[in-house]
Amino acid sequence: MTFAFLSPFYPWIKSFHVISVIAWMAGMFYLPRLYVYHCEVRPGSAESERFKVMERRLLRGIVNPAMVSTWTFGILLVLTPGVIDWSAGWWHVKLASVIAMSAFHGELSRWRRGFLHDRNRHSQRFYRIANEVPTLLMIVIVIMVIARPF
Ligand code: HEM
Numbered sequence: 001m002t003f004a005f006l007s008p009f010y011p012w013i014k015s016f017h018v019i020s021v022i023a024w025m026a027g028m029f030y031l032p033r034l035y036v037y038h039c040e041v042r043p044g045s046a047e048s049e050r051f052k053v054m055e056r057r058l059l060r061g062i063v064n065p066a067m068v069s070t071w072t073f074g075i076l077l078v079l080t081p082g083v084i085d086w087s088a089g090w091w092h093v094k095l096a097s098v099i100a101m102s103a104f105h106g107e108l109s110r111w112r113r114g115f116l117h118d119r120n121r122h123s124q125r126f127y128r129i130a131n132e133v134p135t136l137l138m139i140v141i142v143i144m145v146i147a148r149p150f
Pocket of ligand 1: 070
């Protein structure tokens, strides 16, 4: 199912898709980094309370809205005639990777609640490794959508 009225707006929809992607990725790379440093401070301390404010503002002010707009403009692109060939391998890998990226977003939100209630269960090493996940997914997604290797 596609809508012909979207075709003239294709370049604009794709522009806002990529702008949203950049904002989403900026937050997805920065938030786990805050968790790495948050692990170093004592729960209940002034530093810990400051990290809680930074994490809440980053997640609610940037990461959440940027994910919603990335999906919104991404789906509008899917609904634009001639943009997606559903038999293309690259598209399936991209779609699976963006679903994985969204699931990781959910985990970041869950881990933030752990810090919020001074009940973080993970180590600094855990968050350093977790910090690499959105980077690896982003590399796969961009190669798939631009190079289209299969
Ligand atoms: C969240 C769900 C997403 C959907 C439904 C989606 C869908 C799409 C579609 C249909 C296109 C147009 C392809 C074309 O013009 O032929 C596109 C372009 C693009 N997407 Fe996404 N996308 C999503 C997320 C992402 C993410 C997370 C990234 C990067 C990390 C990304 C990076 C790009 C780039 C760079 C382009 C432009 C490609 C080009 O101009 O050749 N997208 N996306």
